[in-house]
Amino acid sequence: MVAPPDNDVLWARGLHYAHSGSPALAGVSIGVREGEILAITGPRGSGKTTLLKCLSGQIVPSPGEVWFNSAPVHTLSRAARERLRRERFGWIDSEPHLVPELTAWENTALPLLMRGVGHRAAKRTAGEWLERLDVGDCQRKRPAALLQAQRQRIAIARALASEPTVLFADEPTAPLHNADRAQVLRTLTTAARSHHITVVIATLDDEIATLADRTVSLVDGRRGTALPVLDAPDGEGRAACSVSA
Numbered sequence: 001m002v003a004p005p006d007n008d009v010l011w012a013r014g015l016h017y018a019h020s021g022s023p024a025l026a027g028v029s030i031g032v033r034e035g036e037i038l039a040i041t042g043p044r045g046s047g048k049t050t051l052l053k054c055l056s057g058q059i060v061p062s063p064g065e066v067w068f069n070s071a072p073v074h075t076l077s078r079a080a081r082e083r084l085r086r087e088r089f090g091w092i093d094s095e096p097h098l099v100p101e102l103t104a105w106e107n108t109a110l111p112l113l114m115r116g117v118g119h120r121a122a123k124r125t126a127g128e129w130l131e132r133l134d135v136g137d138c139q140r141k142r143p144a145a146l147l148q149a150q151r152q153r154i155a156i157a158r159a160l161a162s163e164p165t166v167l168f169a170d171e172p173t174a175p176l177h178n179a180d181r182a183q184v185l186r187t188l189t190t191a192a193r194s195h196h197i198t199v200v201i202a203t204l205d206d207e208i209a210t211l212a213d214r215t216v217s218l219v220d221g222r223r224g225t226a227l228p229v230l231d232a233p234d235g236e237g238r239a240a241c242s243v244s245a
C-alpha cells in the first residue's frame with residue numbers, strides 16, 4: 001500500500017464494488033482536499049451512493065483503498081469504521097431519518113449529547129442550526145407533526161451541528177420543493193465553508209455546479225469525461241472538472 005498525498009483529507013484508489021454480484025463501481029479513484037466541497041454527479045444508477053458509502057466506511061471496496069487523514073479505512077474492523085463514522089463523519093440521506101419520539105431540537109442535539117456535550121450547550125447549538133435552516137419555529141415539534149421538507153431541514157441541521165470533519169450528503173435536497181432546493185444547498189455549503197467542514201455531496205441538482213469547488217461525474221461506475229469550468233457570478237463555486245476512469 002502506498003500512502004496518499006498529505007493534502008487530501010480523503011483519498012481513494014481503484015474502488016470496485018458489486019451489490020450481490022452486480023457491479024456498481026468499476027475502478028474509481030478520487031481525492032478530496034481539506035475544506036473542499038466536492039460534488040458527485042451522474043445519472044441514476046451511476047454509482048454515486050455506492051461511492052459515498054465506500055468513502056465513508058459504510059461498505060468496504062473490493063478491491064480498492066480508502067484513506068482518511070493518511071490512514072487506511074478499508075483495512076479497519078467494522079467497529080473501528082463505525083467509531084470513525086460516529087466521531088469524524090456526518091451523513092445526510094435523501095430522506096430524513098429522525099427519531100419519532102424526539103422533538104426537532106432533541107433530534108438535532110442527539111449527536112452532541114452522545115459526544116458528552118452538556119444539555120444546555122447542546123440545546124443552544126441545536127437551536128442555532130435549526131434557525132439557520134429556517135426551521136427554528138419547529139423546535140418543539142415531533143417529526144410526525146412536520147412536513148417532509150421540514151424534517152429534511154432538521155436532518156441537515158443535525159448533521160451540521162456536530163461539525164464533522166467530512167460531511168457526506170446523498171441527494172440531500174431530494175425531499176424538498178424545487179423552490180427550496182437552491183436555498184438549502186446554499187445554506188449547507190455556506191455553513192460548511194464557515195466551519196471548515198469538507199463536503200462530498202451526490203446530487204442531481206444543477207445548482208451545485210455554482211456552489212461546489214469541483215464536480216466529478218460518474219457514468220456506469222466510472223469517472224466521466226471532463227466538464228467545462230464554470231464561472232460562478234458570485235465566485236462561490238470555484239470550478240468543475242472530471243477526467244478519466
Ligand SMILES: Nc1ncnc2c1ncn2[C@@H]1O[C@H](COP(=O)(O)OP(=O)(O)OP(=O)(O)O)[C@@H](O)[C@H]1O
Pocket residue numbers: 019020022023024042043044045046047048049050051
Ligand atoms: N442494495 C443494492 N442491491 C443491489 N443493487 C444495488 C443496490 N444498491 C445499488 N445497486 C445498484 O448499483 C448501481 C449503482 O447504484 P447507486 O445507488 O450507487 O447509484 P446512484 O448514482 O446513487 O443512483 P441514484 O441516483 O438512483 O441513487 C445501480 O445499478 C443500482 O441498481
